[in-house]
Amino acid sequence: xxxxxxxxxxxxxxxxxxxxxxxxxxxxxxxxxxxxxxxxxxxxxxxxxxxxxxxxxxxxxxxxxxxxxxxxxxxxxxxxxxxxxxxxxxxxxxxxxxxxxxxxxxxxxxxxxxxxxxxxxxxxxxxxxxxxxxxxxxxxxxxxxxxxxxxx
Numbered sequence: 629x630x631x632x633x634x635x636x637x638x639x640x641x642x643x644x645x646x647x648x649x650x651x652x653x654x655x656x657x658x659x660x661x662x663x664x665x666x667x668x669x670x671x672x673x674x675x676x677x678x679x680x681x682x683x684x685x686x687x688x689x690x691x692x693x694x695x696x697x698x699x700x701x702x703x704x705x706x707x708x709x710x711x712x713x714x715x716x717x718x719x720x721x722x723x724x725x726x727x728x729x730x731x732x733x734x735x736x737x738x739x740x741x742x743x744x745x746x747x748x749x750x751x752x753x754x755x756x757x758x759x760x761x762x763x764x765x766x767x768x769x770x771x772x773x774x775x776x777x778x779x780x
Contacts, residue, residue, distance in 0.1 A: 629656040633736040634745045635766065636664045636677075637728060638704045641747030643677035645777045646708065649745040652775075653717045658742075660719040662708055663735040665728045666701060677704065729765025737771055745775045 634649040636642045646662070653660050705721060712719045722739070724731040736744045748763040763776045 629658050629742040631661060631739050631741045632658045632743045632745060633661045633663050633722075633732065633739060633741040635728065635732040635747070635762065636662050636704075636708065637667060637762075638664075638676045638700070639747070639749070640677055641749045641777070641779060643747070644779065645745045645747035646677075646711070648775065648777045650712065650715050650717055652743070652745070653719075654715065658718075660712060660717055661735060661739050661741065662712075662719060662721045663732045664701070664705060664708070664721055664723050665731050666723075666725040667728050677707070727765075728762045729769060732762070732766050733769045733771070741772050743773050743775060744770050745777060747777050747779075749779060 629652065632649050632653055634642075634645050636646060649660050652658065701723070705723070708721075709719075722735045724735065732744060732746065735741075744766055746763045746766050748761065763774075767774045767776065
């Protein structure tokens with residue numbers, strides 16, 4: 629197992645997935661590719677990974693055009709960089725904007741990943757109704773093994 633892609637979106641479940649990916653990378657001397665995805669769907673206002681707010685696509689007041697909160701994205705990336713560097717894990721980032729499940733699968737395919745690690749949380753009513761969770765989408769479309777990390 630040489631390449632592990634971990635889906636990261638600034639949420640607490642993503643932080644758990646990152647921790648599990650680190651354990652595996654240390655055990656197998658693997659490289660972690662952090663697919664830090666900015667999603668077009670609104671992110672629930674809650675505490676995110678590393679005590680920061682989760683990031684997502686917002687809109688500008690003037691044009692209602694979608695924009696990325698670059699500052700928050702950068703702060704998350706710095707925290708992830710510091711965390712991975714402190715663990716001695718070789719890593720790189722693949723920052724993407726789009727539908728999370730498909731973007732994570734695309735990053736894994738382009739990097740010829742051996743494993744994708746994603747977090748999950750208790751799905752809401754609409755997610756259960758329409759089967760819209762990111763972890764389910766990744767598992768359905770991935771061309772490599774997928775590890776879904778459940779909340780503690």
